[in-house]
Amino acid sequence: MIELIRDLSMLDGVPGFEGEVRNYIRARAEKLCDQVSVDSQGNLFAFKKGNRTPARPIMLTAHMDEVGFLVNSITEDGMLKILASGSIDPRVLIGRKMKVGKSKLPGVISLKAKHLTKPDERKKAPELKSLYIDIGASGREDALKYVSIGDMAVFDSEFALFGNDCIKGKALDDRIGCAILLKLMEQELGYDTWFVFTAAEEIGARGAINAVQHIDPGFIAAVDSTGAGDTADTPEHLRSCAMRHGAVISLIDRGTVFNRALREKVTAELDRQCIKWQYRTRSEGATDAMAHIYGTGAKVFGLSTPVRYIHCASSVAYLPDIEAVLKAAGVFIEEAGDMNA
Secondary structure, eight states, X not given: OHHHHHHHHHSOOOTTOTHHHHHHHHHHHTTTOSEEEEOTTOOEEEEEOOSBOOSSOEEEEEEOOOOEEEEEEEOTTSEEEEEEESOOOGGGTXXXXXXXXXXXXXXXEEOSOGGGSOGGGGGSOOOXXXXXXXXXXXXXXXHTTTOOTTOEEEEOOOOXXXXXXXXXXXXXXXXXXXXXXXXXXXXXXSBOEEEEEESOGGGTSHHHHHHHHHHOOSEEEEEEEEEOOOSTTOOGGGOSOOTTSOEEEOSBOSXXXXXXXXXXXXXXXXXXXXXXXXXXXXXXXXXXXXXXXGSSOOEEEEEEEEEBTTTSSSEEEEHHHHHHHHHHHHHHHHHHHHHTO
């Protein structure tokens, strides 16, 4: 699992640029599944036969895209101005190493030097419009030799195993989910299952909407990553979930009310198998699960890995939590199939 997550983490793909990730996943999925295809939105569909066929399709999703940037202009002195592609807090950006464009040109995010700012400017976080990527160009014409308007820019962060079974790297949201779906494909499944690796989740589940209309599933599990709140100075009552407490199961978020009967069946089986899990106690954000309303109706289950520093240059996750999510995803297939036989 570590090697698989490492490979996926080191690939680059902001919304609309998921090809590198998709090609890697497709090469593995074609060896494990009965049918693999890609739609016009860039979603990758992988169908695997199980021991039984449910009345309506069972679908698991994980999104391929990561938060990042698009180059939207180049200044006369060769600096790249950027637009966010996904939700990113500008406070985490200053001084970050970046990769830009097809050649993955190295760059650094910076802003106006401190000695050129006024005291009141230093009292607040900079807005994205005041930041830029420095690629060492001598001017606009020089920069245009290497970069084009519309190129993607992503964090340049190394993957590492560290501490007590922890990993750190970029794009753990949701390359962890992609790794979990790939590992599930290696198993014998109780029911036929669709694995969908979606595009453009970070800008509103755009790919998932198309995927649901294509498959019209009866049951959906969105396998994602969610922000772990067990960080310094965060009061316990504001911690949505925590690392080392197992798989995260959602009740509600800004896009979905998750199906109660399905949740109760899955959690009862998790308890029976002694698989560690926790509830997500806050409702911010949304996942691919929000797309369920575009079919003829599906029962939806929300399943996530707790990840610290989500949507940052380096996120942190705990390997036993990831294993718990993998097991919980397998339980979902069985319980959804039994409800849908």
